[in-house]
Amino acid sequence: MYFNSKGKEEVTYDAIVIGSGISGGWAAKELAEKGLSVLILERGGPVKHGDYPTAALDTWDVPNRGRLTEEEWKDYPKQRRTGYTVSQFTKHFWVKDTEHPYHETKPFDWIRGYHVGGRSLLWGRQSYRHSDIDFSANAREGVAVDWPIRYADVAPWYDYVEEYIGVSGENVGHPQTPDGKFMPKMPLNCVEDHMATQIGKKFNDRLMMPGRVAHITTPGGHNGRGTCQYRNRCIRGCPFGAYFSSNSSTIPAAEATGNLTIRTHSIAHSILYNDKTQKATGVQVIDTETKESHEFFSKIVFVNASALPTASILLNSKSERFPNGLGNDSGELGHNVMDHHFHIGARGQIDGFEDKYFKGRRPNGIFIPRFRNISKGSKMKDFQRGYGYQGGASRTSWYRPAEAKIGKALKEELIQPGAWGMGLTGFGECLPYHDNKMVLRYDKLDKWGLPTIDLDVEWKENEMNMRKDMKSSAAEMLEAAGFKNINEYEDRSNPGNGIHEMGTARMGKDSKTSVLNKWNQVHTVKNVYVTDGACMTSAANQNPSLTYMALTARAANHAVSELKKLNL
Amino acid sequence: MKRREALKTSAFLAGCGLSAGTIAAIVSGCQSEPSLYPDAHLGEDHVRLLGEIVETIIPTTDTPGAKAAEVHLFIDQVSTQFTEDELVAFKAALDEIDKGNGKKFAKMSSEEREEYLLSIEAKGGDKNPYNMLRGLTCQGYFTSEIGATKALAYDPIPGEYKPCIELSEVGKAWAL
Numbered sequence: 001m002y003f004n005s006k007g008k009e010e011v012t013y014d015a016i017v018i019g020s021g022i023s024g025g026w027a028a029k030e031l032a033e034k035g036l037s038v039l040i041l042e043r044g045g046p047v048k049h050g051d052y053p054t055a056a057l058d059t060w061d062v063p064n065r066g067r068l069t070e071e072e073w074k075d076y077p078k079q080r081r082t083g084y085t086v087s088q089f090t091k092h093f094w095v096k097d098t099e100h101p102y103h104e105t106k107p108f109d110w111i112r113g114y115h116v117g118g119r120s121l122l123w124g125r126q127s128y129r130h131s132d133i134d135f136s137a138n139a140r141e142g143v144a145v146d147w148p149i150r151y152a153d154v155a156p157w158y159d160y161v162e163e164y165i166g167v168s169g170e171n172v173g174h175p176q177t178p179d180g181k182f183m184p185k186m187p188l189n190c191v192e193d194h195m196a197t198q199i200g201k202k203f204n205d206r207l208m209m210p211g212r213v214a215h216i217t218t219p220g221g222h223n224g225r226g227t228c229q230y231r232n233r234c235i236r237g238c239p240f241g242a243y244f245s246s247n248s249s250t251i252p253a254a255e256a257t258g259n260l261t262i263r264t265h266s267i268a269h270s271i272l273y274n275d276k277t278q279k280a281t282g283v284q285v286i287d288t289e290t291k292e293s294h295e296f297f298s299k300i301v302f303v304n305a306s307a308l309p310t311a312s313i314l315l316n317s318k319s320e321r322f323p324n325g326l327g328n329d330s331g332e333l334g335h336n337v338m339d340h341h342f343h344i345g346a347r348g349q350i351d352g353f354e355d356k357y358f359k360g361r362r363p364n365g366i367f368i369p370r371f372r373n374i375s376k377g378s379k380m381k382d383f384q385r386g387y388g389y390q391g392g393a394s395r396t397s398w399y400r401p402a403e404a405k406i407g408k409a410l411k412e413e414l415i416q417p418g419a420w421g422m423g424l425t426g427f428g429e430c431l432p433y434h435d436n437k438m439v440l441r442y443d444k445l446d447k448w449g450l451p452t453i454d455l456d457v458e459w460k461e462n463e464m465n466m467r468k469d470m471k472s473s474a475a476e477m478l479e480a481a482g483f484k485n486i487n488e489y490e491d492r493s494n495p496g497n498g499i500h501e502m503g504t505a506r507m508g509k510d511s512k513t514s515v516l517n518k519w520n521q522v523h524t525v526k527n528v529y530v531t532d533g534a535c536m537t538s539a540a541n542q543n544p545s546l547t548y549m550a551l552t553a554r555a556a557n558h559a560v561s562e563l564k565k566l567n568l
Numbered sequence: 569m570k571r572r573e574a575l576k577t578s579a580f581l582a583g584c585g586l587s588a589g590t591i592a593a594i595v596s597g598c599q600s601e602p603s604l605y606p607d608a609h610l611g612e613d614h615v616r617l618l619g620e621i622v623e624t625i626i627p628t629t630d631t632p633g634a635k636a637a638e639v640h641l642f643i644d645q646v647s648t649q650f651t652e653d654e655l656v657a658f659k660a661a662l663d664e665i666d667k668g669n670g671k672k673f674a675k676m677s678s679e680e681r682e683e684y685l686l687s688i689e690a691k692g693g694d695k696n697p698y699n700m701l702r703g704l705t706c707q708g709y710f711t712s713e714i715g716a717t718k719a720l721a722y723d724p725i726p727g728e729y730k731p732c733i734e735l736s737e738v739g740k741a742w743a744l
Contacts, residue, residue: 416740
């Protein structure tokens, strides 16, 4: 079964990158630009930049005004759980749950897309650095294991990535959300500006700023990518290339070197390991179309399949040396699953801005960085870590309750914009817990004969206590800023719904308690690097993709330098 | 997630003063635009009546109304997503409206139609048929090409973001 019709040389590369999403694209670009021949293995099909069929369509151009029919929803019962991701405009980018099953010992929303670019096409684009408050948190509090790195190790790579991808934002000097290399910010609208001023006046521990978002806001540079057109249709793919994706940026850059090969429809089955050399030798692949197995060989392997599949591939890579999965001496592989908990906060309305409006649909909102547990004075009694707020102000539209009930008066009322409202949604850190885990079910194989993932993850006391504060502090700030009709809200927030799953192959100082070292190498198999969300030792409360990209660029640089020294 | 839960969390349908119960009763749907009423899911008579109802709710003014925007056909397509019970109740509500108050709905003047529909609304209730029809009409109208591009301010590619301008510069709500 395991054969390649080609000679071994033809299936041998310097590096194999598993996955083409936000971190895999970066790995491929960095390695290819440094002269390595690179093979990307992508389990889904191709998406060329610009191949975004719904980008210019309106509600009346698609069936059902954009919504799926009940018949269509039958393929997406789990992907549906976000309430916003799957529509007639986007359904081709999300997996059908019927084809890609997983199991839930406890409720877990695993939301994903299988295609070149992965979720880099679909991400929220919010981009924040992690600080030493985050990198030292586990050590300071005696939680899980210490990160083997600190901010100074990553800071130059944050600079490098931000400048390459283009991040618009504002430097504010906040200790837990470090400043960076930003393009001009997307400004606050009138009501947000009012709110920011009020927060600054009334809370000396808090500030509000425009979201830092991976969009180009001034022309020039960035390999010809265009500036944001304020359409806010990012999730369909941006024909202007204004937000960062693998498709618009890193993959074309890697291709331009002439060193990149992309093999689509290729699921990584396992990493091949040589007991004698104690190194990985390549990757065994299942072709999704033919169901045949193939082997590809390389000097180094970057695993960037996203946190859950990355752990799945490593767990399924069994050998005499590693009967429980490649590099899994610690038993931590597949454990410490984290995400961000949210769907909680407050909304309110405000008077006095009725004659104000805006032009353009800003694909971004506001950010209130963490203000709990970042200093002695902000220490909370009943929870560790903290949360930030995202949200924004806008005017309601035709879907609001109208005073007029019928006829011309109703029409004229709804043609006008409604009241100004502002919402704040907290995004909270989840601690790493060993018993929040995924396991492979070998009794439930998928259609390619691979074991399926079973998730056993829950929020615990620390998260639940934090949530109470996330709700009440949001209302408190809206009230202080003069909002009325303030509504605290809390909706179901299953783990996974933040689409920030991470932690399944954590970094650490010791192979007995962690999977990866400070360079993202598997401790015991040094030519295997894991630089997606799996590597995270703690979650922080910020959106994590920027950190994945920075760690990937750093690890790729390390890998090439080690290859040159003949250490790998 | 169950369908009703998804609807509750969706802002898309939560409009036009709909109660939670009404929202839960609505599911949208329209696979293709049937060109002839005889193909209508609700039947030709019901769709013809709906055309008059939606035009009463959102009439033609200086911009085209709900009938020109084919909101009655939109509602017919939505009805393909109803459960059997919802469909029976919806058709019964339409029959009731058709009957009118001694004078058939079709025979009423537009002022009489408004008054009559408001009398149904005044009866209240969580599944008030008028509130449901109004919600569907607003949704169908403002997501239609006519509603979005003629009644509202439509700007598919703004090209810039101006965070704080006078409302009078736009004059009405943005469609998108």
